[in-house]
Amino acid sequence: MCGIVGIIGKAEVAPLLLDGLKRLEYRGYDSAGIATLIEGRIERRRAEGKLGNLAARLAAAPLPGVIGIAHTRWATHGRPNETNAHPHATARVALVHNGIIENFQELRDELSKAGRKFETETDTEAVAHLLTHYLDQGLDPEAAMAKMMPRLHGAFSLAILIADRPDIMIGARRGSPLAVGYGDGEMYLGSDAMALAPYTDRICYLHEDDWVIVSRDAATIYNNGKRVNREVKKTALSGALIGKGNHAHFMMKEIAEQPAVIGDTLQAFLNPLKRQIELPPLPIDLAKISQLTIVACGTAYLAGFVAKYWLERIARLPVELDIASEFRYREAPMPKDGATLVISQSGETADTLAALKYAKAQGQKVLAVLNVPESTIGRESDVVLHTLAGPEIGVASTKAFTTQLVVLAALAIATARARGAIDAQREAELSTALTEVPARAAEVLNHDARLKEIALKVAECRDVLFLGRGTSYPIALEGALKLKEISYIHAEGYAAGEMKHGPIALIDDNVPVIVVAPSDDLFEKTASNLQEVRARGGRVIFFSDKAGIARLGDAAMAAIELPTVDPFVAPILYAIPVQLLAYHAAVAKGTDVDQPRNLAKSVTVE
Known part of the structure; x- marks a missing residue:
């Protein structure tokens, strides 16, 4: 996860910003940068690689200023070099950005026609130019932000400096977290409260579509053109609370982070x-391999199951x-012109590592989808x-699963091409x-309260069935796995056509049946199965989109309308409500959500 820190204070902020970035190193990054305001102009120091490189730049060319923003960046489009590192800037605006601006090309074309000159291919630069454009029209920062926010489509968080306003910094969020820290004559912005821990124990978490004007003494928050109030919480600077943010459990925090990651x-x-x-250089020719073997365990296996459909x-x-635990014991013959793909959150899963070694002994090149590239599996893979999920503390995988699906979707598209x-x-x-997907994932999270209501009913049951077809079948399996592992309710996932x-x-009427059914080319088949369940007194909980709900919502005990998307990406979104359902059922039952009994985050023994 990319990291953001902003400070408006009394003393020079560059050393403090660098220190804040160090506390975000656990997220991973490959470039970093800082911008401050100095006598009405923006000054930046950026560097690729680790923070030591940025520290060296600052030592060689110190960066004064009592207001500044900073960023750690994973290489997205473009190399992790100084040009692509944040902050991005125009003459009037500097900003750092987490997330995706979906309509950046439209904005870029519009602004280019208006005479704006772009230096990078990033979506971030379009935001800097758009805000500059409104400021150049004579709008004050508040009016410019109010006009800009509806123009931005996607999931993002922003921290912004304006060259001629050294008295304020600006933050904004939609689908990507951002917190405001309150100090004594100093104020802060952070994508993670951990970055702000040494400076303040008073934190306010911005809500969806909030944007904030931060001065040295106050924060004025707006949403949909109106001033709003948000609770300021006192946090424990040491211990787990700061890591959980404003959530009761790491699992819920990690579910909420999914739009960003x-x-x-x-x-x-x-x-x-x-x-x-654009994939990194691969040791295989995707056009010529005859077969791909996917091997994994648990939730990672189910990500591979979705990928099988896609590929x-x-x-x-x-x-x-x-x-993975069965693979090598089959002693499967592997084609010489094939390849193997292993999937693991930790990169230390013993059975997956053993499968990898078997594949290599069979002459296979090995690709790995991992959250920890420097892990054992990472070192052993080609x-x-x-x-880029960042650390996942909860034992039940959530954001690691959806980011695995994103990588596998990218691999499927590149392979198809x-x-x-x-x-x-x-x-x-x-x-x-x-x-x-990031913005639509944020929309799915808005159903949290309704899913909690449904989960309270599910928590009373002993058995639950999940049904799905096509790529929704692995999501049904994942929903059942999540529910059983954290709530201890017996749950099973089935291909909908296998129900009979x-x-x-x-x-x-004692067995809820949760049906995962976006309105794709298999929807009518699933609809038939749903009617069969209803005819036998089954209580259906129905996850679908607007068209699906219109068609079958009345047949369900409860229905959740999810965003309408291309069926290709539906499994990524439909993973989120089954996670929330399991989470709230587990909370209702009083189980240890983050560390369920008998389970470990990384299974390092066979």
Whole structure:
């Protein structure tokens, strides 16, 4: 996850900003930068690599100023060099940005026609130019922000300096977290309260679509053009509370982080100008491999299950999918012109590592989808495709799963292009669908209160069934896995078409049936299964989009309307409500949500 720190204070802020960035190092990054205001102008110091490089730049060319913003960046589009490092700036505006601006190309074209000159290919630069454009029209910062916010589509957080206003800094958030810290004659912005811990124990978390004008003594928060009040909380500077933010559990915090980390991960593989996926150099020719073998455990296995659908259907590449603990014992013959893909959050999963070694012994090149590239699996693999989820503390995987899906979706698109299975137009369509996911994920989180109500009913049950077809089938399996591992309720996921082959015998009014059914080309098949459940007294909880709810919402005990998206990206979004359902059911039952019994975050023994 990219990191943001902002300070408006009494003393020079560059050393404090650098210190704040150091506390965000755990998120991972490969470039960093700081901007301050000095006598009405913006000054920046940026560097690729670790913070030591930025510290060296600051030692060689000190950066005075009592107001500043800072950023650690994962390389998204473009190399992790100084040009692409944040802060980005015009003559009047400097800003740092986490997330994705979906409509940046539209804004870029509009602003270019108005005479604005762009120096990078990033979406961030479009925001800097748009705000500058409004300021140049004579608007004050408040009016310029009020006009800009509705123009930005996507999920993002921003920290902003304005050259001729050294008395304020500005923050904004939509789908990506941002906190305001309150000090004594000093104020702060941070994407993570951990960065602000040494300076203040009074934190205010901005709500969705909030933006804030921060002075040395106060913060004025706006939403939808109106001033609003947000609670300022006193936090424990040491201990878990600061890491959990304003959430009761790490799991809920990590669910809420998904719009941000999905955006971070996506940008690492997406060229936003070309709407094209760009993978790192691979040890295999995607156009020529005869088979891809995917091996993983638990939730990572289910991410691989979704990828199997994507790769076979979109890229026309045959895929073998195996549970890592069983794979090597089959002694499966592996084609010489094939490749193996392993998936793991920790990169230390013992069974997956053993499967990797078997594949290498069979002459396979190994790709790995990992959240910890420097892990054992990362070192043993030929190439790592990195999920930028940041640390995941809760044992039940949430943001690691959805970022795995993002990486696998990118791999599927790139493979399809390499094999001639899709043309440039379809690649652009699929890539554009991916860019919409962070903002749509933020919309899904708005259903949290309703999902909590439903979960209270689920928590009273002994058995729960999940049904889905196509890519929704692995999501049904994931929903069942999440529910059983943290709430201890017995739950099973089934392919909806298999219901008549056994599970239908379990259905009565004591067994909720959770149906995952976006309105894709398999929707009518699933609709038939839903009606069969209803006819037997089953209580249906229905996850679908607007068209699906209109078609079958009345047949359900409860229905949650999710955003309408390209069916290709639906599994990423539909993972979120099943996570929330499991979370709230577990809370209702009083279980240890973050550390459920008998489970470990990383299974390092067979």
